[in-house]
Each structure stands twice: as C-alpha cells, then as structure tokens.
Amino acid sequence: MAHVALMRTVYKSGGRAARGRLQYITRDLAQAQTPAERQLRYLREGREDLVYTNTRNLPGWAGGDPCRYFQEAERSERAPGAQERYRGRAFEEWKILLPNMLGHAANMHLMRDLIDVIAGDLLPCTYAFHDPTTLSGTHQQPHLHLLLSARQTDEHARTPSQHFKRYNARHPAQGGARKDPAFRHKGAVKAWRVTISDVLNVHLARAGLQDRVHPDSLHERGIDRKPEPKLLPSESRAYRENGVVSATMAEVLDIRAQRQETRASEQANAQEYWEERKLVLGITDDMDMPAQLAAICTARALVRDQAPAQRVMEEYAGVEQEDRVLGDLAGEAYVQAQAEADVLWRGVQDLADAWQLVPLGRIRVHQTRSTAQEIWRDAQDEQRLRDVGSEAADDAWRDAVLLWAEEQGARALRDVGWEAVQEAREAGHETLDAAWQERWQRLAPAQAWPNLAQDMEALARQLDALREEEGGTGRVRVQLWERERDQSWGF
Numbered sequence: 001m002a003h004v005a006l007m008r009t010v011y012k013s014g015g016r017a018a019r020g021r022l023q024y025i026t027r028d029l030a031q032a033q034t035p036a037e038r039q040l041r042y043l044r045e046g047r048e049d050l051v052y053t054n055t056r057n058l059p060g061w062a063g064g065d066p067c068r069y070f071q072e073a074e075r076s077e078r079a080p081g082a083q084e085r086y087r088g089r090a091f092e093e094w095k096i097l098l099p100n101m102l103g104h105a106a107n108m109h110l111m112r113d114l115i116d117v118i119a120g121d122l123l124p125c126t127y128a129f130h131d132p133t134t135l136s137g138t139h140q141q142p143h144l145h146l147l148l149s150a151r152q153t154d155e156h157a158r159t160p161s162q163h164f165k166r167y168n169a170r171h172p173a174q175g176g177a178r179k180d181p182a183f184r185h186k187g188a189v190k191a192w193r194v195t196i197s198d199v200l201n202v203h204l205a206r207a208g209l210q211d212r213v214h215p216d217s218l219h220e221r222g223i224d225r226k227p228e229p230k231l232l233p234s235e236s237r238a239y240r241e242n243g244v245v246s247a248t249m250a251e252v253l254d255i256r257a258q259r260q261e262t263r264a265s266e267q268a269n270a271q272e273y274w275e276e277r278k279l280v281l282g283i284t285d286d287m288d289m290p291a292q293l294a295a296i297c298t299a300r301a302l303v304r305d306q307a308p309a310q311r312v313m314e315e316y317a318g319v320e321q322e323d324r325v326l327g328d329l330a331g332e333a334y335v336q337a338q339a340e341a342d343v344l345w346r347g348v349q350d351l352a353d354a355w356q357l358v359p360l361g362r363i364r365v366h367q368t369r370s371t372a373q374e375i376w377r378d379a380q381d382e383q384r385l386r387d388v389g390s391e392a393a394d395d396a397w398r399d400a401v402l403l404w405a406e407e408q409g410a411r412a413l414r415d416v417g418w419e420a421v422q423e424a425r426e427a428g429h430e431t432l433d434a435a436w437q438e439r440w441q442r443l444a445p446a447q448a449w450p451n452l453a454q455d456m457e458a459l460a461r462q463l464d465a466l467r468e469e470e471g472g473t474g475r476v477r478v479q480l481w482e483r484e485r486d487q488s489w490g491f
Contacts, residue, residue: 003214003221003270004197005097005143007230008189012087014080018070018147021093025128025145026053049132051104051142052111057124059153059177061160066126066147073149076164088164091149092183094118096196098142101209104131107142110203113289114144117199117297118192122152123180150184151177182304190215191303198281198296201274206289212270221269225262228255 011017027050055066062069070091074080078088096114098107111129119125131142151163156173168175182188197215204211218225229248238244245253259266278284281295 003216003218003266004193004200005095006193006196007095009093011074011090011093012084013074013077013090014082014087015074015090018074018091019067021147022067022070022126025093025130025147026050026126027128049130051129051131052108053126053128055124055126056115057119057122057153059124059163060157061163062124066124069124070126070147070149072160073151073164076161078164078166089150091147094144094146094148096144096146098129098144099200099204099209099211099213100140100142101211102142102203102207104142106203106207107131110200111144113203113293114196114199115146117195117293117300118146119148122154124149124151124153150179152180153177182300185304187303191300194303195296195300198277198299199293201277202283202289202292202296205274205285210271211267212274214266214270214273216273221266223262223266223269225258226255228252 011021055064058064058066058069062072073090077090079086098110102110108129111127115125115127125146125148127144127146129142129144131140133139134141154172154177158173158177162175163177165176167178172178182191185191193215197213200213204213214221218227229251231248231252235246235249238246239249281292281299283292283295287295
C-alpha cells in the first residue's frame with residue numbers, strides 16, 4: 001500500500017439512495033438488533049466482513065436514526081426536482097482503504113482518528129469498518145465506509161426541513177445548518193487526500209512499519225503503471241466462487257502483477273514524500289499521537305482558510321454548482337491542485353514569500369474601507385431622505401392646521417352672517433307690520449266718510465218724508481265740511 005485509495009461518491013437531492021447505502025455499509029441497519037446479535041447473524045450467514053459500525057453527530061430531530069437524517073437530506077436539500085447539475089448535495093460516501101498490515105485493533109484506532117479528523121464533533125455521519133478477504137483468499141482487505149453530511153450540527157433546534165435550508169449568518173437559528181467550508185473550497189478533494197495520507201502515515205510510523213502512503217496519483221508521481229479499474233461485485237463473486245475471469249478482472253490481475261515489480265520504487269517514493277511532509281507539518285518522532293493529529297488538523301484548517309474562495313458569491317445568492325469528482329485519472333487537476341498547495345505551503349514557511357501577502361492585504365483592506373464608505377454614504381443619504389420626509393410631513397401638518405383654522409373662521413363668519421340675516425329679517429317684519437298699521441290707521445277714516453255720508457243722506461230723506469207728512473216742504477239739507485271730514489267728525 002503505497003498510495004491513498006479514496007473513492008468518493010456524491011449523492012444529490014431528489015435521490016433515493018440513502019436507505020440502500022446505509023443497509024449496505026451497516027449490513028441492514030433497518031433491522032433493530034444489538035451489535036452482538038447482528039454480528040452473530042453475520043457470522044452464521046458468512047458475512048463476517050463487518051467489524052464495527054456507528055453513527056455520530058446527528059441533530060436532535062433525527063432521533064438517533066441515520067436513515068431518517070439522510071433520507072430527509074435527499075428530500076430537503078436545494079432543488080430536489082431540478083436538473084442534475086442544479087441539485088444540492090444530500091450527502092457523500094467515502095471508501096478509504098486501510099493498511100492490511102495493521103490488525104483489527106490498530107485499524108480500529110486508525111478508523112476513529114480518521115472520523116475525528118474528517119467529521120469531528122459537528123458533521124453527521126455513519127461509518128463502518130469492513131474487513132473482507134482478497135480475491136485470492138489469502139489476505140484481508142480492510143476498508144472504511146463513511147456516509148457524511150457537510151451540514152454542521154450546532155446548538156440551535158431546527159425542524160427537519162429547516163435544517164437543510166440556506167444558512168443565515170446574522171441569525172443562525174432562523175436559517176439552516178451551516179455547511180463546513182472544508183468541503184466547499186477549491187481543491188478540497190485533494191486537500192482531504194493529503195490529510196488522510198497524513199493520518200495513515202502517522203499510524204504506520206507509530207506501529208513501527210516501513211510502509212508509507214502518498215496522496216498523489218501514479219501519473220503525478222512519475223510511476224508508469226495504470227491504476228486498477230473498479231470491479232463489479234458480480235465479477236468479484238464469479239472469480240472467487242467459480243474462477244470466471246472477465247475482461248475487467250483480467251486487467252486487474254495484470255496490473256497487480258506489475259505492481260509487484262514497482263512496489264519497491266513506489267515505497268521509496270512514498271517514504272521520501274513523508275519525510276518532507278513531516279517538516280511541513282512540524283511533526284517529530286518524540287511527539288505523541290494527539291499532538292501529531294492536532295498538527296494535521298491545523299494544517300488542514302490552514303489550507304481551508306487560505307484556499308481561493310470558489311463559491312462565496314454563489315453561496316450568498318443561494319446557488320450551488322456541481323464540483324468535479326476527482327479520481328486517479330484526473331492528472332491535470334491533481335497537478336494544478338498540488339502546485340497551488342505547494343505555493344501556499346512555501347508562502348507559510350518562507351517569510352519572504354509571506355510578505356507578498358501584504359499588498360493583497362492592503363488591497364483587501366482598501367476594498368473593505370471602500371465598501372464601508374459606500375455603506376456610510378448610503379446611510380447618510382437615507383438619513384437625509386428621512387429628514388426631508390420629516391420636514392415635508394411637518395409642512396403638510398402646518399398646512400392642514402391652517403386650512404382647518406380657515407375653515408373654522410369661515411364657518412364662524414357664516415354663523416355671524418346668518419344671525420345678521422335673521423335679525424334683519426325680524427327687523428324688516430317688524431317695520432313692515434308698523435307700516436301696515438300706520439297705513440291702516442290712515443285708510444280707516446277715509447273709508448268711514450263715504451259710509452257716513454250715505455247714512456246722513458238716508459236720514460235726510462227720512463226727515464223729509466216726515467216733514468211732508470206734516471205739511472212742510474220736506475227739504476233737510478245735510479253738508480259735511482271738507483275740513484271737518486279731514487280732521488274730525490264735525491258737520
């Protein structure tokens with residue numbers, strides 16, 4: 001074992017692979033049994049390759065059930081019904097080959113250290129230690145299966161659907177769980193290969209073995225040998241049980257024969273790499289295992305923090321793009337990633353190179369200052385708008401008060417005018433009545449005189465008649481003087 005064998009598979013939202021993958025790596029976890037009972041059943045059925053399985057860091061709403069968690073990730077991660085390239089990552093599955101020269105106990109410690117470095121105390125994961133036999137049946141082939149979510153479990157209580165929403169940096173409890181940036185920066189897959197190789201080499205050295213592993217591909221290391229192609233389970237079973245050799249199996253057997261010829265050179269190359277790597281990490285032989293693992297974790301965090309930000313604006317806009325799945329055949333991508341990692345490490349170790357970061361820091365500070373000034377100007381403009389709006393509101397209020405006062409004054413004037421009209425009307429009626437009374441008093445005597453004259457003439461005729469009866473002339477003269485008629489009732 002001179003190189004890191006890491007097989008990584010990404011499962012997107014909208015899929016239905018969670019239950020099947022869990023049942024495979026944990027050997028039917030859906031059937032609730034104790035570990036001892038399950039192990040006895042595996043032994044009876046000839047499936048003794050499962051050595052250990054466990055789950056850690058699940059949020060409270062999952063209730064300790066990894067199947068519920070990963071199935072909810074498939075349902076609730078971003079755009080489950082969109083096209084493949086636009087769907088979010090539900091979870092990843094890693095398969096890491098463990099050194100077969102270590103026993104079960106040593107590989108168990110190695111497995112736990114790998115889980116601590118990769119998942120820590122925050123990332124939900126389910127892992128299993130398998131130890132099947134090789135195709136020849138003469139050696140063991142220990143490996144680690146890891147189902148992993150990049151969503152960190154924190155102290156905030158969330159619902160299942162909210163857990164997989166976009167993270168809210170200002171109010172974490174209102175958004176989804178934060179995604180670990182170690183899985184999202186540029187060159188993350190290569191960085192994890194380097195970290196895994198560091199942990200494996202530390203354990204190999206602690207066990208007193210000369211074998212070492214190298215994180216780079218065979219092509220990058222200059223080794224003229226092709227990597228083994230992946231075999232289907234049916235091809236492995238057919239070869240083991242019936243000796244049937246498929247085309248892929250024949251290629252695997254040829255490559256393994258070639259590997260025996262290049263094994264010495266590959267190991268020498270891996271040992272040389274590890275000696276240089278220890279200087280970069282600052283690891284010495286007298287350091288204990290926790291100190292060496294802490295140095296490895298610090299180096300991984302440094303690569304994460306200094307790596308070029310690949311998705312800052314995409315994550316802020318709520319858009320994720322698909323990462324490439326890097327394998328042993330992706331030579332150009334590995335060369336580029338290794339070159340970037342070497343430049344970063346030289347920049348950290350060499351103070352002269354570190355000074356090159358100063359102009360970049362100044363540019364970043366200038367950009368931050370410019371952004372702050374723009375924000376301040378926007379705030380000032382907003383304050384001025386608020387002041388103008390307040391003044392306009394005050395002017396409108398004063399105009400409304402003046403209009404109200406004018407309306408009240410007009411109403412008061414109308415009331416006074418109406419009272420004056422009423423008084424004038426009453427005075428007019430009174431004057432008219434007095435005029436009518438006066439006219440009536442003047443007309444009454446004038447109307448009485450004709451009647452009086454008629455009565456006096458009738459009286460005179462009656463007197464004349466009486467005089468004639470008595471032998472007189474019968475002539476009584478009655479005359480109303482004009483002056484008396486105008487002034488009094490005299491004759």
